[in-house]
Amino acid sequence: MKYTAKAAISALALTVAGVAHAEPQAEVLHWWTAGGEAKAVAVLQEEFSENGGTWTDMPVAGGGGDAAMTALRARVLSGNAPTAVQLKGPAIQEWYEEGVLADISSVAEAEGWADVLPAQIAEHMKCEGSWCAAPVNVHRVDWIWANKSVLDANGIEMPTTWDEFNAAAEKLKAAGVIPLAHGGQSWQDATVFETVVLGLGGPEFFQKALVDLDQDALTSDTMVKVFDEMRILRGYVDDNFSGRDWNLATAMVMNGEAAFQIMGDWAKGEFLAAGKVPGEDFLCAATPGEGYLYNVDSFAMFDVDGDDKKAGQELLAKLIVGPNFQKVFNLNKGSIPVRTDVSLDEFDDCAVKSSEDMKASAENGSLLPSYAHGMALRGAQSGAITDVVTAHFNSDMSSEDAVKMLADAVANSM
Ligand code: GAL
Secondary structure (H helix, E strand, C coil): CHHHHHHHHHHHHHHHHHHHHCCCEEEEEECCCCHHHHHHHHHHHHHHHHCCCEEEEEECCCHHHHHHHHHHHHHHHCCCCCCEEECCCHHHHHHHHCCCECCCHHHHHHCCHHHHCCHHHHHHCEECCEECCEECEEEECCEEEEEHHHHHHCCCCCCCCHHHHHHHHHHHHHCCCEEECCCECHHHHHHHHHHHHHHHHCHHHHHHHHHCCCHHHHCCHHHHHHHHHHHHHHCCCCCCCECCCHHHHHHHHHCCCEEEEECCCHHHHHHHHCCCCECCCEEEEECCCCCEEEECCEEEEECCCCHHHHHHHHHHHHHHHCHHHHHHHHHHHCCEECCCCCCCCCCCHHHHHHHHHHHHHHHHCCEEECCCCCCCCCHHHHHHHHHHHHHHHCCCCCHHHHHHHHHHHHHHHC
């Protein structure tokens, strides 16, 4: 008895020493491969190795992360999950329900995450009360980016209503400029669509239609008007838009081939990586209307064996929410820190606007999760909506038919 207890104690001591001395390892699955994205993820990679970690990169190209999520499923199904995965919104809880996520509450508690994260965002990081993801940033989705000299040359101000946007686009088209740089990939169509839903319908309508999936909102006249505007916008993109990557669309605005892009502020990361200066080379404005669509990037840790991997997960989670990483990463990524205690002194005016608008919208109830970036709905529902949005954008489907199809697709996905 005595001997067994002693053996058990030394075995325990060995394990503790093993974890403490394990060299942190992490295989990290993410989709940050464009210019600004790659610069930003390199910041995490560097901090991880400076702290003794060994990083194995698993980038899966494809904006919005659809390809990365397909790769993730294949890895998990083959019983070989990556250590850490860029995962966000309700997909975190969906994976948790499959029983494959690690609990990172000990790090969250030791680092006091509850005190430095906005409550609405912290909720996304929890699974049945425990912490199951580490938040990286807040991206705003409802932005318009513009080439300043193209607007100046055509006597155009940043539009503040959708009618103004349309009028500016007509003028640009007549002047031989592509009004709207767009990449015809379904997630980009969805990105534009949700800004129009917010702009034309307002925050309450957005909540009803794209968060609560209320059938009355989905079949309303407002939704018909949203599809009408999508049809108008379709007329402002160039002939080669199909399949184009979002960062190539951003490049069209940078080089003056196109005037505007409607895209989240990862596009700003792309402008900055190319040495462009906000307010001088390019302009940012919220898409017309009220409210704020947030898209929070985060990492979830998968349940893996090995003390080195577990040590890697702990180190990564700690660094991600750490104040230094939050600053440097987000300066590169175009987003703002998710921590409320990081100074924005070194950030540009677009970031300051994002932060101020986020606070104001949290106070008046118009801070809303992006459906297009997986913050509002589970995969089946958001996929059903996006299929209709894309089908409409790429055909001559009427707005009335699109609305009918949308309501049916949502009902069938429940
Ligand atoms: C978003 C993601 C961003 C950005 C973008 C384009 O869904 O949250 O971090 O990188 O996709 O890839």
